[in-house]
Each structure stands twice: as structure tokens, then as C-alpha cells.
Amino acid sequence: MTQYELFAPAPKGLEPLLAEELRALGAQDVSETRAGVAFAGDLKLAYRVCLWSRLASRVLLTVARFAASSPEELYAEALLQPWEEHLAADGTLAVSCQVVRSQISHSRYAALKVKDAIVDRFRERCGGRPSIDVERPDVRINLHLDKDQATLSIDLSGESLHRRGYRTEGVLAPLKENLAAAILLRAGWPQIAADGGSLLDPVCGSGTLLIEGALIAADIAPGLQRPYYGFDGWAGHQPDIWRELLQEARERRKVGLARLPLIAGRDLDSKAIRAAHLNADRAGLGGQLHFSTADLADLRPPENMEDRPGLLIANPPYGERLGERDELVHLYGRLGENLRRHFVGWKAAIFTGNPDLAKELAIRARRKHTLYNGALQCQLLHFDINERWFFGAEKAQRPAEPAPPLSDGARMFANRIQKNLRQVGRWAKKNDISCYRLYDADMPEYAVAVDLYGPWVHVQEYQAPDTIDAAMARRRLKEAMAALPEALAVAPEQIFLKVRSRQSGRSQYRKLQDQGQFHEVTEGNCRFLVNFTDYLDTGLFLDHRPTRLLVQQLAAGKRFLNLFAYTGSATVHALKGGAASSLTVDMSRTYLDWARRNLELNGFQVDDRHRLLQADCLAWLAKAEGTFDLIFLDPPSFSNSKSMTGTFDVQRDHVALLRQALGLLAEGGVLLFSNNLRRFKLDREALADLDFDDVTAGTIAGDLGGIARIHNCWRITGRYA
DSSP, X not given: OOOEEEEEEOOTTOHHHHHHHHHHHXXXXXXXXXXXXXXXXXXXXXXHHHHHOSSOSOOEXXXXXXXXXXXXHHHHHHHXXXXXXXXXXXXXXXXXXXXXXXXXXXXXXXXXXXXXXXXHHHHHHHSOOOEEOSSSOSEEEEEEEETTEEEEEEESSSXXXXXOSOOOOOOSSOOOHHHHHHHHHHTTHHHHHHTTOOEEETTOTTSHHHHHHHHHHTTOOTTTTOSOOTTTTOTTOOHHHHHHHHHHHHHHHHHHHTTOOOEEEEESOHHHHHHHHHHHHHTTOTTTSEEEEOOGGGOOOOGGGTTSOOEEEEOOOOOOSTTHHHXXXXXHHHHHHHXXXXXXXXXXXXXXXXXXXXXXXOOOOXXXXXXXXXXXXXXXXXXXXXXGGOOSSSOTTSOOOOOOOOOHHHHHHHHHHHHHHHHHHHHHHHTTBOEEEEEESSSTTSOEEEEEETTEEEEEEEOOOTTSOHHHHHHHHHHHHHHHHHHHTOOGGXXXXXXXXXXXXXXXXXXOOOOOOOEEEEETTEEEEEOSSSBSSOSSOGGGHHHHHHHHHHOTTOEEEEESOTTOHHHHHHHHTTOSXXXXXESOHHHHHHHHHHHHHTTOOOSSSEEEEESOHHHHHHHOOOOEEEEEEOOOSEEOOTTSSSOEEHHHHHHHHHHHHHTTEEEEEEEEEEEOOTTOOOOTTTTTTEEEEEOTGGGSOGGGTTSTTSOEEEEEEEOOO
């Protein structure tokens, strides 16, 4: 069989891997060059590379080489080539071109000259000419100009081989499939899979790494699902050879799927998980891979992988946009902590375009490889997660490594925490309070809020002003987090950290994660579910604790209305106080479901007497009917929710809002109006016919009394004729 000169382009950095792969496929005279590998072989070998290469971008079959220092010389030489041996006169073609260090510097112009030569030759010899199809031509011709030397090739792949044919949906910045395969090969996945190890990607996106991992482990040809190749319309195509290779690949796939190891992916984005399912189905792997929604920061091995350690592979965010990197510092730090704690015996490979963030993993990489994601230089870091990294208490027979000594600043922070715990904790115990603020940036250099929710600790880092060095702020936060377990005598797993910046409207309700992990806490005689991970707030506003207790004191026998109800905590207090009926209104189905769970936790059922209503409170008030004896109105400072018509500004709109709410208030009833806009001014002139009692001071407890105007609160009644 005829031997051909062939060339396989590849992304920068993959050339050594590709050369090794080509030799394994049977290529001869393999030679690495810049951005690709040259090799030799017959047509069957060329087809085999198209079908089986996991790394090549294309397979080019050389048809001519010549000098071309001018457009005229390029045209003349291209005109001499026997294009009728490759393409029918009524066929379609496209010409692509790359130019390097040549006198002809415009790639599109060079491609046009070759196209003109081909068309003119067909006109002269055949009386007709092929047409142009840049998407899927019968023959795609590649021109490569380097130092005025031209190489013309038939592109047997037709389109880039990284397009396997399974990706139907993508997510932001997905990895190309051949780069994903290279990452897995560099990480040693083929041997790990052969030994029965598992594959886990905790930030799987649309599943590219895991699908490529499954194709490798199950010996599935990456090109088996592709609907189009460049040789399909090529006159030199030999279908019998291709059919033979396809049949062999299908048989190998059937055998390989039977030994597929456990492969699982997780991602915080539910849309990405849906895309991963669709892509796996398209790859013929439906039901073979396991995807779920989970957060990288709370990483654990899935239950079915606990006794089958293998490879954890991850391409976490790089923080390319301004402001993202500081947030990702905590993510990488928690990832490293969970690797050390929960993945002893595993290997890990982290692919990142931000080596500085990778340092936050606090694990020494045993090896590094440089790869390129497009033009971005990235590092693939390899880790062995072994016993010497273990520092938890899960294995009683192995003592934990001692924690490093605290810095002087961290020790001062710990001392302040312990002092507050003695003072505020004594007050909280006396008043039967289990959820309270322990520390609120008491030391300006440690700008965090520390809240206790029973045995759990909720830490919020305040956004540092522009005048504070970002690296210094990160170091101080790490010191604070290192000091808290010892100062509070709690395990690190009981501490939850969030970065908190200035919020507008109800952005504090914005979804951050999707773990769905709830913890039960108490507040007086009430029980509540809180969530420390999925939202900026926990579901229980600590500053409204006295306000909720006031609701309970006023509620006996009353018809209670809770507007902008959030998770229904005020409703629980009203029912505990003996409210005769209640209506709880909020725009969010998520929070109303949470409210339902809170009610049921306290022994109350949602029924005709105690109702939950999903509605835009502003729109509902405009047409609401009914009478209530006690109304709790706690609107956001600002809202532009897509579920609303228009926007809401509590300063601008509070008069109209109060008028509408008071229209539902029974004579002698009480409306408690609260908001968290610190600069808020009540328009007393526009509401002069109402009786106001400013109860703000009495509704801010001692643990939050040092925060100026954390909220405003009025007790309002109408003057009735």
C-alpha cells in the first residue's frame, strides 16, 4: 500500500504525548515539530489516526512541497498539481492557510491564490469548476507557508478532531476534548483505570474530562461518534478500509464498556450538570457516568468510591476577572484541606491557569507539566495524597499532626474571641439565646463577623477597602480561621466562611451554592433550620431576634400577616404566641418551602388557617383584601427582581407601601415596620395621621448593639374616626 507523508497538528505542549500516541498506533518516521508531529504511513494508518488519536487536531496528507516567495509563484505551482485526482469537478472545496515567517504574509490572500489555481485548472481540463463550502466541503486543502516553503495537504479530518460529536451543550470556557485527554494521560489515568481506580471531577462543568476519561478507560475510539470526516468526499477514499476500522472500534468499545471503572462528576451549576448528562448520552455513555450538584469547597469521596481510591481531576476557576481571585483563595484553600483530610490514598491532578491560587492548596506537587488552554499558559499539578498530609481526627489510632503555632496577631484575635465568649456567652446563656454575634470586626485588622449558631460557627469576611493590601487581608483571614477552632474549642468542619461585600436590595438572598445542608437551631421556644453554605445569609436574621420575640408577645388570638416573609421565622414566633390565623407572603418559592419546613419543625401545619402565599408583595398589596390584627412588614432596601414589575426602593416607596399595608389592618391593630437601610428617614409629614412608636432601640439586642442602626423598627397604629 502507498506510503504517505502525514502531519498531525496539535495544541502547543502536546507534541511529545502525540508523538508517543502515534508510535503506538503504528506510525513510522515520527518527528516532533513546533505545534505538531510529522510521521509516515499508509492510508489505513492515516484513517486509524483520525479515528483513534485523542490528541491530534487534524490529520494532513501531504500532496506537494515547493518554494513560493511570491503570490505568482504560489499560484503557478498550485496550478500544476493534479487536483482532479482528489476532487470531482462538481464537488466542493475549501482552502485553509497558516503563514509563518514568509514574504507572503496574509494567510487569507494566500489561500485565495491556491483556490484560484485549483478552480482555473478544473476549468481548463474539465470545463467546469468546484464550488466553495467552508463548513463541510468534499475536500479541505491546507496550505502551510514557512520561510517561503509551501506545503499543500489534503485535510483528512475535515474539521478539528477535538470535535468528537458528543458535545451538545457547553458551559463557560470549556476545555477542548484533546486538551482534556492530554490532562488525563499526563495524570496517569490509563494505568489507574486499568488497576480499577475511580475517577472524580468535583468541578466537572459539562463533563468533558470525565467523558474523555471514560473513552480512555473503556478503550473507545474518540472519533467513533463523529458524523463527518474530510476524506468522505475525497476521491482517494477507500471505504472498505474505513469500514473495517469502524467495526474493530465498535467491538473494542463493547468489550471496554464492560470494565468501565467508577466515574463521577459534581458541579455547583445545575445547568452544567444537565449539559454533562446530555453530553454523556451523546457519547454513548448514558447511565455509565454519575453526575450530581455539589460544591467544590465541601468535597468528599462519593460513597461508592470510598473503598476505590483513584484519581481526582479538576480544572477549577482561574479567577481571570477582577475581584474573583480573592474569593477563589478561600475555595482553593478549602479544596486543599479536604484533599488532605478525605482523600488519603488518592492521586490528584489540578489544572490551573493561576499558579498563585494553586499555592493555596497547601500541598506540595510531586510533578508539574506546562500545557496551554488556547493561548493561556497553564500548569497541571500532580499530587499524591498520602498519610503524611492527614491531620483530622477520623483515625483515632493515628495522632493528628500538631497545628502550626499562631502568629502574634492571630493569638490576639483568639484572645479577643475567648474574652467575648465569656462576656457575651454569659449574657446569651442567661437569656436562653443560642444564636448570636460573638465578634464584629472588634479588631479592625481582622475584619470578620463571627456568629454562633449553637455548635456551628458562621464567619463572614467583610470586603476590605481599596486602601488595604489584598495579600495582607488574605493573610489576616487565614490567621483568623486558624485561630477559631482552638479559641472556640470546635472542629474545623463546624466553621463556615463566606466573603461578604456590600449588598443592595435582596442580593443577600442570592444563591451561592446548592448543597441543601440544613442545621437545626433554637431561639427561645422556637426551632429553625439554617443553611450556612448556599446563601450569603443563613435564613435567620440575628438582628431581628428581639423583633420576633415582640411578634410572639403581641400575637395571642390575632390574625397575623407576614409580608416579605423570607423563611417564615416571624410566623413561627406568631404561632408560638397563639396567633389565631396567619398568612405568610413571599415572592420566592424556595423561601416559602423553607418556611413550611420551619412551621412543621415547630408542630404547625400549613392549612386553611395558616397559609403560605407565593406572590410579589407589592403587587399583592395593591389588590389584597382581608383584615389582620398584627402585621409584620420587613421589606428589602432595594429590589429589582425579575419576578417584580419595576423596582422597589424603601426610601422612595415606603409611604405608599405603608398606606397599602395599613389598609389591611384592623382597628386597634399593630403594624411592625422594619428595614435595614441605615440612612432611612421616615416621612412623618406624609404619614402625619398615623401614630408612630420608634422601637428600634428595643429591638436590637446586646450582641448587635454596637452596630449603628443595623435596622430601623416602628410600631404603627392608625387614627380611626
